[in-house]
Amino acid sequence: MTALSIRPAAPGDGAFLADMVVEAANWRDGTNRPRPVVLADPVHRGYVAGWQRPADAGVVAVDPEGRPVGAAWYRVFPPDAAAHGFVAAGVPELIVGVRPLWRAQGVGRALLQGVTDAARRAGFARLALSVEHGNFAAALYRSEGFAVIASTATRDTMVRRLG
Numbered sequence: 001m002t003a004l005s006i007r008p009a010a011p012g013d014g015a016f017l018a019d020m021v022v023e024a025a026n027w028r029d030g031t032n033r034p035r036p037v038v039l040a041d042p043v044h045r046g047y048v049a050g051w052q053r054p055a056d057a058g059v060v061a062v063d064p065e066g067r068p069v070g071a072a073w074y075r076v077f078p079p080d081a082a083a084h085g086f087v088a089a090g091v092p093e094l095i096v097g098v099r100p101l102w103r104a105q106g107v108g109r110a111l112l113q114g115v116t117d118a119a120r121r122a123g124f125a126r127l128a129l130s131v132e133h134g135n136f137a138a139a140l141y142r143s144e145g146f147a148v149i150a151s152t153a154t155r156d157t158m159v160r161r162l163g
Contacts, residue, residue: 130155
């Protein structure tokens with residue numbers, strides 16, 4: 001990874017996290033779902049709406065010029081407002097987004113490790129996430145201890161125990 005730093009996500013990072021939701025939604029080469037379309041979806045919007053709630057935490061990767069290039073964060077969703085990777089009440093769902101120019105350079109792994117450590121320190125026993133079939137990030141998640149616990153026609157739900 002090229003001289004990046006990882007810092008805790010802050011309340012003022014909400015707009016950048018929204019950008020990262022859009023990046024995550026556009027992971028496939030050639031996909032261009034515009035920001036207004038992505039954030040109009042209630043599930044995608046739920047990943048950032050009202051950031052930073054008391055149980056929210058995350059990390060941001062910053063380039064040498066101080067520009068954010070990626071983020072990983074988690075939120076706890078109630079059953080009646082479940083997101084794509086919901087597994088149970090009290091289990092935070094992880095979201096990861098990295099700008100395209102910074103992908104495949106270790107940024108996602110550094111973010112994933114940072115947010116996993118934050119969740120462990122906060123006392124969570126598990127982290128969950130959802131990944132679309134074909135997304136290269138699934139291999140990263142598996143290598144960091146996430147395992148598929150449920151699958152649909154389009155996506156897998158993965159969980160990592162933090163014990």
